Amino acid sequence: MSTLREKILTTATNLFQTQGINSTGVDTIVAVAGTTKMTLYKHFHSKEELILEVLKQGHQDFQSWLSDKLTSTKKPSDKLQKLFVFIEEWVTSPDFIGMGFIKASAEFPNEASPVHQLSSEQSRQFRQYISNLASDAGIKQADILALQLSLLFEGAVQAEQMQRGSGAMKYAKKAAKILIDGALTP
């Protein structure tokens, strides 16, 4: 396993989030990663492929991290509540740089774009993950609640990126609690 490939991936992840995807050239990526363009293009056939791999890696890391965090919580209805607690920790941690698929879908609005399609798919997967948690908690219309919670989540990530330290996720969490409690007691 090449360590340079991972170095390029993490460097690109950071630059894409902090400077924008289209605004970050491959020359900048290799310079920061401390390698050359030839090496980058041996590991990734094109910039688009690099973008897609960055998205895949980021989403996988996030989902793994979240699943790990939630294993300690046993009761299904508690998991749904804990979800936003952990997400708030993540968002307010100093090394939070945003959610890949949110920025990517904004920078690639054309629905025919592979980047847009992957972003859309990842957003759908995350919503499905929440929906499964809601189902396990015995909530009837789990899909609807999952959609509403994901709106709060994505809106808060966006708000946090627009102005760091806005505390958006704190109040998203409180709103989520109201919606979850409402869905739990029919």
Add this chain to the structure above:
Amino acid sequence: MSTLREKILTTATNLFQTQGINSTGVDTIVAVAGTTKMTLYKHFHSKEELILEVLKQGHQDFQSWLSDKLTSTKKPSDKLQKLFVFIEEWVTSPDFIGMGFIKASAEFPNEASPVHQLSSEQSRQFRQYISNLASDAGIKQADILALQLSLLFEGAVQAEQMQRGSGAMKYAKKAAKILIDGALTP
């Protein structure tokens, strides 16, 4: 008053939203608008100024449209509820192309960028507008409710852009009603 300036503005607004801001060159804008680069640069000193003007115009149009819609509703507490009804109409209308400041802040993540700063300011203004409606309705912690409602709004606009016809705003509206009702009856 030049009509070409407006033509350039509306053309740029559409292209920015459908193709992305950084992905849309001034050559494309003038070609679609049916004019030349010289004319564009007579009306706007730079592409950045054009972007800023597009944002200002879009935000002003949206706020005017929303204020007009809400004048027919007299009772303050009803206004807050009606807000999401009108916004859902707007989002589901066929000529909906998204919210300028949401995409702009994603494409210009650097906080030092004037485009990012204006986007952030417009988001803040919209939240303040909601907060004022909440205050008029007699809600105590109006700022918190306004933040939560704006998260639902921005999340839903984002979701609608990620997948048209997702119906995200419909359920954002229902979530908003729950939060508003909860805030109205303490």
Add this chain to the structure above:
DNA sequence: AAATTGCTATACAGATTAGTATAATAAAAG
């Protein structure tokens, strides 16, 4: 009639972009 104004058309400069070609270096594997 002359001058100003708004716009078109075209060509260009200078910078940046994604991606490739080629040669050299260093280390590991045969």
Add this chain to the structure above:
DNA sequence: CTTTTATTATACTAATCTGTATAGCAATTT
């Protein structure tokens, strides 16, 4: 020892980008 593999370094191509320079046209204004 020799060959393969991974990487570096540099130079390059071809396209694209923002912004400007120059010249001309057409309508309005003075």
